[in-house]
Amino acid sequence: MTLARFTRTFTARPEQIDELGHVNNTVWVQWIQDMATAHWDAAARPEDRAAFFWVVVRHEIDYRGNVSEGAEVTATTWIEGPAQGAKSLRRVDFTDSSGKRLVSAATTWAMLDKATGRLARVRPDILAPFAPA
Numbered sequence: 001m002t003l004a005r006f007t008r009t010f011t012a013r014p015e016q017i018d019e020l021g022h023v024n025n026t027v028w029v030q031w032i033q034d035m036a037t038a039h040w041d042a043a044a045r046p047e048d049r050a051a052f053f054w055v056v057v058r059h060e061i062d063y064r065g066n067v068s069e070g071a072e073v074t075a076t077t078w079i080e081g082p083a084q085g086a087k088s089l090r091r092v093d094f095t096d097s098s099g100k101r102l103v104s105a106a107t108t109w110a111m112l113d114k115a116t117g118r119l120a121r122v123r124p125d126i127l128a129p130f131a132p133a
Helices: 025-043 046-051 124-130
Strands: 006-011 052-063 072-084 087-095 101-113
Touching: 006 025, 025 052, 025 072, 025 087, 025 101, 025 124, 046 052, 072 101, 072 124
Parallel strands: none
Antiparallel strands: 006 072, 052 101, 072 087, 087 101
């Protein structure tokens, strides 16, 4: 089961560039987190946004290319497969203007109950709004 995809564009700003003249790896990680948060905010039901939040438990990132200052990348994210207890796997791909994949990430997120701060099982109804139409 692969859920609906969410897309956003990022532009490399001067402060995000490292000594090699490319987007720093920490920026890619921040963009991965930004994508997950934006997708949750855009698709989750209001009651779920009010009751739960997500934390990263694992990042696995493949760097295949990079971009320089001023370049745009398109990020696409989706939730892959059913949740496993409190955990869910999210994919994020970044492509350049020609469609070449530059960075791919598989991140595992755990859902926590805001009221208790404890892990919460990800029920199918929580992921249902992320399903393709």
